Amino acid sequence: MIETLSIEDIIYCYEEGVHVKLYSHLPRSLDIEQLKAYHQRGSYDPGEKKVAIYLSHITDLADYKTTLFHELAHAIDDLLFDEASSEEQIEQIGLQTYQQNPQLYDFIKGIFKLPNTRFERIE
Numbered sequence: 001m002i003e004t005l006s007i008e009d010i011i012y013c014y015e016e017g018v019h020v021k022l023y024s025h026l027p028r029s030l031d032i033e034q035l036k037a038y039h040q041r042g043s044y045d046p047g048e049k050k051v052a053i054y055l056s057h058i059t060d061l062a063d064y065k066t067t068l069f070h071e072l073a074h075a076i077d078d079l080l081f082d083e084a085s086s087e088e089q090i091e092q093i094g095l096q097t098y099q100q101n102p103q104l105y106d107f108i109k110g111i112f113k114l115p116n117t118r119f120e121r122i123e
């Protein structure tokens with residue numbers, strides 16, 4: 001497994017059809033799995049190749065970035081490796097990416113066309 005996410009990993013996710021959706025409020029139609037996920041900060045759905053970020057559960061910009069890195073690490077893990085990494089390993093990749101390459105967020109924001117969030121407006 002990788003140690004940190006790179007630009008190449010993000011491009012690969014993008015080319016494989018991974019998409020990122022930000023939720024600021026509870027979606028109107030939620031099934032039970034989505035409802036469970038909503039209580040977390042983010043989720044990755046391998047079937048839909050969809051990263052979901054639940055902004056109402058995120059505290060600040062650092063939390064937002066590490067959550068994005070964490071969920072995209074799940075995506076890369078799903079796309080590249082047969083055996084899934086543990087939640088601890090994925091958490092490590094998210095944190096290490098934030099510590100070593102926090103500006104990767106700007107690339108992610110650009111390629112997935114993410115809107116500004118309330119965290120960025122505060123800074």
Ligand SMILES: [Zn+2]
Binds near residue numbers: 070074087090
């Ligand atoms: Zn996770």
